[in-house]
Amino acid sequence: MRKILEVLENSRIIHNNQVREVQLIEARELKKNKQELLEFINFAWEIYKNDPHWVPPLKNDLLSSFLNTGNNSNGKINCGPHAFFMAWENDTPLGRVLVGINQEKNIRIRDNVGYFGYLEVVNSQPALEAIMDKALEWLKGYGIDCIVGPLCPDDDVEGRGVLIKGFDSPPILMNPYNPPYYQTLLKNAGFTKDMDFYAYYSNELGKLKGKIERLADYAMKKFNFTVEKVNFKKLDAEIKDACQIFEKIIKAGNEVDNGFEYSNPPTFESFFEEMKKYLPFLDKDLIYIARSEGKPIGFVLAIPDYNQVLKKINGKLFPFGLFKYLWYKQKINGIRGFAQFVIPEFQNKAVNGAMFKHIIEVSEKKGYDYFEASTICEHNLPSRRTFENEGLSPYKIYRVYRKGNRKSN
Template identity: 25%
Template sequence: MTMTNAVSSDSSALRIIPVSGNADLERFIDVQNNVLKSDPVWISPLRVERRMHLSAKHNPYFQHARWQAWIAVRGNLTVGRISAQVDALHLERYADATGFFGMLDAEDRAETFAALVATAEQWLRAQGMRRVRGPFSLSINEETGLLVEGFDTPPVFMMGHARPYYRDHLEACGYRKAKDVLAYMVAPNFAAPAVMQRLVSIHSERIRIRPIDLKNFAREIALLRDIFNDSWSENWGFVPFTAAEFDALGQNLRFLVARDLIQIAEVDGEAAAFIVGLPNINEAIRDLGGRLLPFGWLKLLWRLKVRFPGTARVPLMGVRRKFQRTRLGSALAFLVIDAVRVPLHRHGAKQIELSWILEDNIGMCHIIESIGGIAYKRYRVFERELDAD
């Protein structure tokens, strides 16, 4: 019998099957869309992007991590999926025997969630892990956390989506909150608050804002990586971007992002902060069903180059550690946000998502809220200790 991909109310016995080979991987990718397609705000990611994301050939994450994926099958229907990952860079940094799960999607049945989670946990135990944390798809530098608030709006590019029952079933499996991250939405026509204007005026002679230098793109990407890894190094769960990972990210940005949407702030000639804004690809692909062929790629290019999406996202931003928790650091954060919101507004964006932001990053939350930002989505990272076999 040929297996199909769908959500099932069938009472047949559930089987958890390890993903092995391209055919299984295609079914694994299909699960998310089949579980969520009835949700009116769901947007199918591009299949080609998902294949590359899960390919050791194209995703440098796999140079320092090992993983396994599974699908849940009931009768002749594929009804769930999960992955488990062990990241050598995380273990090198924290030595905490923590592994990760991710890419969790399934039908609304406790049995299916429990079987998927138990399978991932068993694999992680065999890898020597004593704690499991997630979801991450696949790392903390990619899609992070499970959506627990904000189900009524579409996910923006490279941000996750879920149904409320995901949380219920995961908690029933013994998982509890480790950390929340927030997604803020802000209109780009905000007025600078008076306190921020004063801060900027005090430091204006020392600060220079400039766009990325495309003639020296490789050098600039290395500079952005250095700022990011420094600025985020003390944040919860931080794992540094490798040079290969940031180079791959840079090549994607070069295709997707105009020069004026990557801005760098210098203090006394030293690169001190940066920000990246990008059009919300999800808005541009909403009606493509995840496919670029036969004509989807033409629609995508036209929508990105001719009719800029009405929404955008800031996925990357950083202020060097030595400026953090200072007035100069606050001025830098505000100025790079301001530097990218102006061209985004000019391109046609009406709303900008800044994500993700740690819930306890009070300074950044205050800056965003001072310019009218609203925390409209909340994503939760869960964890639990693994019992010994």
């Protein structure tokens, strides 16, 4: 008890450039009702109110996913037990975190880990440790002593990792953003690197296309494959082909290389639902499948950077945010290479490059100015080489942290 009091007496909280003494930090589990979950959501606006690069999420969309209601009836967190925690100093919120267990994933990867996500905290070591200690304590109640994150519970690409490099620009759609001090707080709390994910960027699409084009055209002839735009008139068949690609990658044991270790790989049903969900936001000219002798070998999906729109509406679509959405939607000038997969037999044969050649070619014609490929697992060398061989290097790095030992280690 004396040691705890000494830590509190000597602690300082730095928030909004103000330093104040820590009086008492209380961390507790929130009730899963609208009032307390809104407090959880709204806390992010306190952390980022002076940050020009932060992109606010849609509050109602996030709330309905947490409550498992509305259009998000599947829920982002409907994959196992979960809990929301917040920390306060007196009545002032200091931090928040979601903790949970993806039971299906644990069975698939033969591990026994919990995840954390939606982490936000002021620059205070005691505040970070207060919420993470509660998260670990909660997991131990389920016999789990290893936690990994930040991760979105059932999505392998949204909000994955802590930004550790590239704080000088806003995030592209679905990528995380956080203050630079997060990595220091986590490291000091005993968290270590589990895996890094990279983002590559180019605002010279013509130059990038020229470099990729020469190799892609040669590879398509040499290795006998073609690249075709996804046909939305036969979407069921196209999605089945894409799922065949995912299944071959998993069976070959390439889950870690492609980031599938961190979530459940898509089934036909889940992928079809995701496509329907995001259909209003997709550019149908930016989705391609590569085939060899009629069989699917590669898939790539790029999406317009709707973060440019979300930034303008500050978390509220209604009533006036809708008009801003419709206006700024027409002005989006960048895209994100959102997903890229190639079956093992055709890796290192420039299939990724050939698919991205088509993406970049169409992007130029449609007036997009910049392109980001993300997030690519550090071990996914074929995908990394597609861009690094053209002179690009990771301009943003996202780190997934771990505390405790994996069962598989």
